[in-house]
Amino acid sequence: MGNFPQKVDRFIESFIAQNGYVRVLEGLKNTLFIAVLGLIIGILIGTLIAAVRVIPKYKTLPRVLNGFCSFYVGLFRGTPIVVQLLVFYYVMLPLMGIRMTGVAVSVLVFGLNSGAYISEIMRSGILSVDLGQMEAGRAVGLSFGTTMMKIVIPQAVKNILPTLGNEFIALIKETSVVSFVGAADLYVAFNYMGSNTYEFMVPYLVMAVIYILLVLIISLGIKLMERSLRKSDRRH
Amino acid sequence: MIDVINLEKHFGDNKVLRGINITIDKGDIVVVIGPSGSGKSTFLRCLNCMEDPTGGQIIFNGVDIADMKVDINVHRRHMGMVFQHFNLFNNKTVIQNIMLAPVYLACQDLRRLKRKNAWIRLTNLFKGGKAKKELLPIKTDKAAIKAAARENALSLLKKIGLEDKADVYPSTLSGGQKQRVAIIRSLAMNPDVILFDEPTSALDPEMVGEVLDLMKALAGEGMTMIIVTHEMGFAKEVANKVIFMDEGTILESAPPAEFFGAPKHPRLKEFLSKVLV
Numbered sequence: 201m202g203n204f205p206q207k208v209d210r211f212i213e214s215f216i217a218q219n220g221y222v223r224v225l226e227g228l229k230n231t232l233f234i235a236v237l238g239l240i241i242g243i244l245i246g247t248l249i250a251a252v253r254v255i256p257k258y259k260t261l262p263r264v265l266n267g268f269c270s271f272y273v274g275l276f277r278g279t280p281i282v283v284q285l286l287v288f289y290y291v292m293l294p295l296m297g298i299r300m301t302g303v304a305v306s307v308l309v310f311g312l313n314s315g316a317y318i319s320e321i322m323r324s325g326i327l328s329v330d331l332g333q334m335e336a337g338r339a340v341g342l343s344f345g346t347t348m349m350k351i352v353i354p355q356a357v358k359n360i361l362p363t364l365g366n367e368f369i370a371l372i373k374e375t376s377v378v379s380f381v382g383a384a385d386l387y388v389a390f391n392y393m394g395s396n397t398y399e400f401m402v403p404y405l406v407m408a409v410i411y412i413l414l415v416l417i418i419s420l421g422i423k424l425m426e427r428s429l430r431k432s433d434r435r436h
Numbered sequence: 437m438i439d440v441i442n443l444e445k446h447f448g449d450n451k452v453l454r455g456i457n458i459t460i461d462k463g464d465i466v467v468v469i470g471p472s473g474s475g476k477s478t479f480l481r482c483l484n485c486m487e488d489p490t491g492g493q494i495i496f497n498g499v500d501i502a503d504m505k506v507d508i509n510v511h512r513r514h515m516g517m518v519f520q521h522f523n524l525f526n527n528k529t530v531i532q533n534i535m536l537a538p539v540y541l542a543c544q545d546l547r548r549l550k551r552k553n554a555w556i557r558l559t560n561l562f563k564g565g566k567a568k569k570e571l572l573p574i575k576t577d578k579a580a581i582k583a584a585a586r587e588n589a590l591s592l593l594k595k596i597g598l599e600d601k602a603d604v605y606p607s608t609l610s611g612g613q614k615q616r617v618a619i620i621r622s623l624a625m626n627p628d629v630i631l632f633d634e635p636t637s638a639l640d641p642e643m644v645g646e647v648l649d650l651m652k653a654l655a656g657e658g659m660t661m662i663i664v665t666h667e668m669g670f671a672k673e674v675a676n677k678v679i680f681m682d683e684g685t686i687l688e689s690a691p692p693a694e695f696f697g698a699p700k701h702p703r704l705k706e707f708l709s710k711v712l713v
Contacts, residue, residue: 258488335486336523336618340537340625341513350536354527433607 204401211393211402220393227389228410234306234383235372241311242367246318249273251348253319254326269319276316282377284309289381302383306375314371321363325356358429365422369415376411386410437462437497437628437660438483444491445475445482452478454684455492460629460662465655467671467692468664470681471707476664479681480631483662484508484515497628513541516622516630520637522614524606530617531602534589534624535582542581549574585624592620596650612643616650629660636667668711672696680704 214220249269255262276284289305300308329352337347357364376387390407394400438460445453452475460466468476481487483494485501485508494502501511525533553571560568593599596616606614615635622630632651636644648670655661655674665671671678671692678695680688680703687701699705 330521330523332519332521332523333525336517336519336525337537338509339484339486339512339515339517339519340622341509341541342537343509346540350540351525351527358527431605433605 207399207402210397210399211406214393214397218396220389223384223389223392224386224410227384227386230303230378230383231372231375231385232414234303234310234375234378234385235368237307238310238314238375239368239371241307242314242318242371243322243364245311245315246320246322247353249315249319250322250326251345251353253323255344273316273319276313281309281313281374282380284313285377285381302378302381305381306378306383310371310375314367317367318364321360321367322353322356325360325363326352328359329355358426361422361426361429365419368422369418372414372418373411437464439495440483440492441495442492443479443482443489443494443502445478445487445489452684453482453489456684456686458679458686458689460660462628462660463658464660464662464677465675466662466677466679467675468662468679468681469666469668469671469707474681475684476681477633480633480662480664483631484512484517486517513537513625514628516625516627518615518619518622518630518632518635520634522606522611522618522638524609524614524618524621526606529603529605530598530609531586531589531593533606533617534592534621535585537621538585538588538624539582542576542585543578546574546576546578546581589620589624592623593617596620610643611639612646615639615643615647619647619650619654623654629662630654632661632663632665634664634666636665666711668696680707682707 215224249272252262252265252269255266257263257266279287285306288309289302293300293305326348333351333355334344334347337351338344342350375385378385379388379391386407390403394403438458440456440458440460443453443456444451456479458466468479470476478487482489482502485494488504489502492502493500496511497514499506499511501508524530525536528536549572553574556569556571563569590599590602593602596619598613598617601609601613601617606617609617619630619635635651636647639647644667648667651661651663651670652674663671663675673692675692678690678692679686680695680699680701682703688695688699688704695704696708699708
């Protein structure tokens with residue numbers, strides 16, 4: 201550890217003088233972009249799947265949709281995210297003849313992947329809302345879908361917000377594998393600085409600190425959001 | 437207004453309703469009583485297809501709503517329902533609870549009308565002068581719908597003396613207040629009939645009175661009501677027809693004086709002797 205100060209000096213030099221900060225900012229932007237957009241896509245897909253899975257299954261269409269959704273969830277929960285990234289980037293897209301950047305593929309795959317997880321979170325949220333809420337909505341003539349959107353899902357989201365925050369945090373951390381398909385995230389930026397100076401210790405340490413700071417900021421945001429959503433409760 | 441013909445409902449092998457026949461006219465106040473497990477709640481919930489009947493017909497305003505092909509949402513607008521556990525929308529304020537369905541459904545109708553007009557306009561482009569169709573008249577807009585619903589909601593709240601609670605969330609109301617709001621929520625749709633599923637069973641004894649008073653007021657205004665309840669006093673005073681159910685069938689149906697004064701069926705006699713001590 202004797203030469204630690206020198207390592208720090210070396211890092212600061214490459215961070216500022218050799219424009220390392222530009223790469224870090226670019227990486228931070230990509231990491232956040234993939235995580236946030238992935239989460240939004242995931243919430244949309246997840247809500248849709250969760251709603252499909254709680255429809256009463258008397259008719260054929262809901263049954264078929266339900267089967268499809270189970271298959272989807274099974275597929276995306278059953279394979280590692282790295283495998284999904286690689287399969288999409290090196291198998292699916294070439295087969296379909298589509299060209300996409302690494303970041304775009306990452307957004308797509310993270311969206312699809314978190315959709316599978318969020319669907320289960322959302323389903324538990326929907327089931328946690330009293331059945332009477334749905335009945336009351338139906339009794340005044342609203343359709344299943346309208347009652348779901350206006351009454352049940354807002355209450356479900358309130359119940360699952362802590363878990364959803366968990367999912368977002370997990371998503372941010374998981375994005376550190378997108379370099380597999382050539383997307384330049386935080387890891388790529390610090391790895392580059394390390395390889396340039398042959399000193400990995402300080403860059404990776406700083407990287408860890410940045411991830412922790414990101415997660416802390418997000419947890420704070422979730423806490424504030426939860427508080428504002430709890431308006432209609434007595435639990436302040 | 438409602439004709440129930442041979443209504444049946446079973447959950448798997450468990451037959452809950454075994455052929456119910458009853459006619460309910462406009463202005464009727466029907467009270468359904470019976471021991472627990474007799475199927476009276478299921479009967480009520482079948483009337484607006486909250487539980488889908490497995491057999492028989494329910495003719496409501498000339499349409500068989502037990503038929504699965506009928507768009508039940510359209511008919512439920514004319515059939516209010518009040519629940520044992522109030523079921524106010526927890527994420528909406530009191531006035532939003534009352535306004536939600538009237539505003540949403542009126543706006544939905546408005547959108548449909550506009551879509552139809554757009555289609556007529558499009559097809560008119562390809563038609564000659566005389567073949568052109570007239571546009572459907574649109575008399576209202578979103579703002580007017582909202583304003584009218586708000587005014588109606590406030591006047592209903594005034595009627596139950598809770599106008600100062602318009603902007604609070606249901607979690608801050610007492611049980612009796614919740615149930616009265618739930619009743620005017622169904623009233624806001626201007627229903628032809630209101631179904632009450634044990635409206636006072638989840639209330640403190642102290643609060644039962646205020647809910648029953650509101651129901652009596654409604655009865656006085658000529659609202660058609662079907663009420664499942666254990667309040668025998670209320671049945672005696674307000675109902676014009678009392679029904680006794682046991683094991684999924686109607687055993688006796690009579691005006692209250694005859695029902696309580698001279699019960700015929702032995703099962704009803706036994707029931708009344710236990711209830712009215």
